[in-house]
Amino acid sequence: MSSLLDSQTVGITLAFALTGILAVSRWKDSPSLPYPPGPAPDPIIGNARAMGSDELERVFAAWGKKYGDVNYVTVVGKPIIVLNSYQAAKDLLEKRSGIYSSRPRMVMLGELMGWGEVLSHQGVGPRFRKHRRIIQDQFSAKQVSQYAHVQRKEAYATLADLGNSPDDLMKHLKRFTAGIILSITYGYTVKDCDDPLVTLADECTTASVSAGPIGSLLCDLVPALKHWPTWAPFSGFKRHALHTRSLVERFFDEPYQWAKARVAEGTAPSCITVDLLETMRTQNEPYRASETLDTTDILHITGVLYAAASDTTCAALKAFMFALLLHPEVFAKAQEEIDQKTGKERLVDFDDRDSLPYFECVMKEVLRWGCSVPLGVPHQLTEDDTYRGYFMPEGATVMFNAWAITRNEELYPEPERFMPERFWGKMDSDAARQVDTVFGFGRRVCPGRAFAESSMFLLVSNIIATMDLTKAVDEAGEPITPPVEYTKSFIRHVVPFKYQLKYRSEKARSIVEQANLLLHG
Numbered sequence: 334m335s336s337l338l339d340s341q342t343v344g345i346t347l348a349f350a351l352t353g354i355l356a357v358s359r360w361k362d363s364p365s366l367p368y369p370p371g372p373a374p375d376p377i378i379g380n381a382r383a384m385g386s387d388e389l390e391r392v393f394a395a396w397g398k399k400y401g402d403v404n405y406v407t408v409v410g411k412p413i414i415v416l417n418s419y420q421a422a423k424d425l426l427e428k429r430s431g432i433y434s435s436r437p438r439m440v441m442l443g444e445l446m447g448w449g450e451v452l453s454h455q456g457v458g459p460r461f462r463k464h465r466r467i468i469q470d471q472f473s474a475k476q477v478s479q480y481a482h483v484q485r486k487e488a489y490a491t492l493a494d495l496g497n498s499p500d501d502l503m504k505h506l507k508r509f510t511a512g513i514i515l516s517i518t519y520g521y522t523v524k525d526c527d528d529p530l531v532t533l534a535d536e537c538t539t540a541s542v543s544a545g546p547i548g549s550l551l552c553d554l555v556p557a558l559k560h561w562p563t564w565a566p567f568s569g570f571k572r573h574a575l576h577t578r579s580l581v582e583r584f585f586d587e588p589y590q591w592a593k594a595r596v597a598e599g600t601a602p603s604c605i606t607v608d609l610l611e612t613m614r615t616q617n618e619p620y621r622a623s624e625t626l627d628t629t630d631i632l633h634i635t636g637v638l639y640a641a642a643s644d645t646t647c648a649a650l651k652a653f654m655f656a657l658l659l660h661p662e663v664f665a666k667a668q669e670e671i672d673q674k675t676g677k678e679r680l681v682d683f684d685d686r687d688s689l690p691y692f693e694c695v696m697k698e699v700l701r702w703g704c705s706v707p708l709g710v711p712h713q714l715t716e717d718d719t720y721r722g723y724f725m726p727e728g729a730t731v732m733f734n735a736w737a738i739t740r741n742e743e744l745y746p747e748p749e750r751f752m753p754e755r756f757w758g759k760m761d762s763d764a765a766r767q768v769d770t771v772f773g774f775g776r777r778v779c780p781g782r783a784f785a786e787s788s789m790f791l792l793v794s795n796i797i798a799t800m801d802l803t804k805a806v807d808e809a810g811e812p813i814t815p816p817v818e819y820t821k822s823f824i825r826h827v828v829p830f831k832y833q834l835k836y837r838s839e840k841a842r843s844i845v846e847q848a849n850l851l852l853h854g
């Protein structure tokens with residue numbers, strides 16, 4: 334961040350922001366009700382210092398404990414509401430989703446870098462509804478079974494890769510998640526971790542987040558900064574944004590052009606892009622004549638799928654493997670349950686899921702304990718509202734703290750302990766239900782949830798079925814217990830850790846190799 338925006342720029346911009354806000358903000362009657370409680374703001378910048386924290390979820394959770402579960406803060410005059418409890422998030426984001434479902438304006442990420450037109454960043458409106466419906470239709474719990482063959486193919490390839498180069502777990506997980514979504518969306522087969530489309534996605538994601546929260550914040554506060562000339566002093570942020578924009582455009586375009594070329598050749602495998610191109614050509618049902626599709630729609634629908642599905646699922650899979658490594662007793666119990674089902678004679682398949690209740694508890698606990706997107710994605714309130722006697726202003730950014738909600742000590746005693754047994758026989762409990770918070774709320778709830786869970790199920794259950802995962806040992810032969818540490822990012826990943834992974838038997842190796850051969854030829 335410091336290379337992009339130095340302290341002088343920050344100062345100038347904040348001064349600008351203040352002047353702008355004082356000059357243009359429309360005068361409003363002071364509300365007769367108080368705002369929700371929260372920490373005292375600093376003059377001018379409000380609560381900006383706290384909002385710059387690397388572990389904002391912990392800062393918010395501490396506010397929740399001190400001031401109550403709904404907090405109000407400002408950053409240079411912009412209102413932010415923080416929801417630290419399931420009840421408040423449910424009451425507002427779900428029950429009042431008609432007014433709590435938009436997205437805040439993001440000048441840096443959305444307008445300068447080019448992410449603004451994709452579903453996850455769009456405000457509510459006709460285009461949002463069209464994209465959302467198309468994506469929901471493709472990934473509803475009923476529909477996901479149509480992708481089973483792709484999930485199997487990618488899972489078996491990943492198992493074989495893990496057998497061949499077990500030290501590259503992180504790379505193989507990334508290839509697995511990118512491979513599945515690229516295949517379903519564009520009909521594209523990822524060959525290895527260095528695949529050009531996977532590398533492009535990586536570069537694009539890294540560049541998109543590397544302006545840092547302050548870089549983004551300054552542009553969001555002073556939207557006029559987006560017109561700052563690239564030749565002017567302090568224009569590092571703008572040059573970075575434009576460079577990122579070119580990556581984002583390539584990220585949308587290259588896989589789409591690849592799929593289109595296969596359609597022209599008549600060799601396109603069935604995939605979402607092919608379906609959408611056909612819909613665009615005929616402009617027929619199921620997407621209604623009033624909702625015609627154009628090329629930009631297709632670019633953005635397919636692009637958001639890749640962007641939203643791959644990194645999130647990969648982060649959850651890393652947390653899964655890490656939790657199993659730290660808890661050998663859980664691994665052993667899950668392995669025993671799976672062995673009873675398969676007799677060690679075959680791989681696990683989707684049909685087995687209902688009869689692996691312990692594994693299901695482990696997956697639930699991974700989603701809770703690992704909490705890959707701790708603060709979800711911010712919503713925006715589009716009308717003035719009142720809640721529990723407090724005033725909630727129109728335009729406020731509304732953030733839910735999934736991390737704090739899934740650490741509620743009343744529902745999850747010893748919340749930092751990884752304990753799948755807490756869900757045993759209780760899959761209908763509030764505790765189990767509230768883990769869904771990690772996928773968001775209301776009209777914005779993650780449309781890929783069922784698909785993410787089924788992909789995780791298939792890969793991890795088969796790793797457990799065919800391999801042994803144990804701690805690495807140091808020079809003295811002592812097992813190494815890696816610390817629980819995550820990257821400081823919006824989607825948090827477990828930092829790379831040491832482990833040992835190998836086929837549990839020659840028979841397991843041969844089952845994997847045969848399955849892989851059968852699907853890949």
Ligand code: HEM
Pocket residue numbers: 452453454465468472637638641642643645646649705706709710711712771772773774775776777778779780781782784785
């Ligand atoms: C473990 C994996 C995943 C996690 C933890 C996750 C989490 C989330 C969260 C927290 C949101 C924001 C919800 C809100 O604003 O209330 C979201 C949105 C979204 N997710 Fe996921 N997600 C995962 C996997 C997937 C997959 C596999 C797909 C696609 C197949 C997907 C597609 C999307 C899309 C398109 C949105 C934007 C929805 C909107 O803004 O209306 N996600 N996800």
